[in-house]
Amino acid sequence: MQRPKLGGWHRLVSSFGASYRGICGAFRNEAAFRQELLVAVPVVIGGALLGRTGVEKALLIGPMVLILVVELLNSAVEATVDRIGLERHELSGLAKDLGSAAVMFSFGLLILNWLLVLFFRE
Numbered sequence: 001m002q003r004p005k006l007g008g009w010h011r012l013v014s015s016f017g018a019s020y021r022g023i024c025g026a027f028r029n030e031a032a033f034r035q036e037l038l039v040a041v042p043v044v045i046g047g048a049l050l051g052r053t054g055v056e057k058a059l060l061i062g063p064m065v066l067i068l069v070v071e072l073l074n075s076a077v078e079a080t081v082d083r084i085g086l087e088r089h090e091l092s093g094l095a096k097d098l099g100s101a102a103v104m105f106s107f108g109l110l111i112l113n114w115l116l117v118l119f120f121r122e
Contacts, residue, residue, distance in 0.1 A: 022072065023072075026071075026072055026075055029075075030071070030075045032071055032074075032075075032103075033068070033071050033072070033075065036067055036068055036071055037068070039064070039067075040064050040065075040067075040068060043060070043061065043064040043110070044061050044064060046060070047060030047061035047064070048060075048061065050117075050118065051117070052121070056117050059113045059116075059117050060113060060114060060117055062113075063106065063109045063110035063113050064110055066106050066109065066110075067103065067106040067107060067110060070102050070103050070106045071103055073099065073102070074099035074100065074102060074103050077095055077096065077098075077099045078096055078099060081095050081096060
């Protein structure tokens with residue numbers, strides 16, 4: 001039997017609960033997410049202190065938040081692939097590699113933003 005769909009505030013509260021469980025699960029089970037959170041602390045503090053304007057602060061901090069989002073999505077892909085089966089398959093490996101590449105590009109964006117904001121100011 002299907003549960004009735006929630007609406008309004010109940011749906012919002014339920015969504016926040018699911019998000020909280022997802023973040024806790026990532027922290028508990030994903031070493032990469034924990035490592036990226038450790039990187040996020042000095043990046044966010046540094047971005048807040050080094051950015052001269054709100055736009056600069058956003059450009060320095062935003063990509064770090066993007067890294068965390070992409071890592072959560074990458075972890076979701078990996079969990080789904082592992083749930084389907086643990087045997088080696090070319091497409092499973094490709095899916096995991098694509099998620100990893102997305103995280104790498106996010107780090108590239110972070111580095112590029114920091115270089116551009118800090119070294120090419122007017």
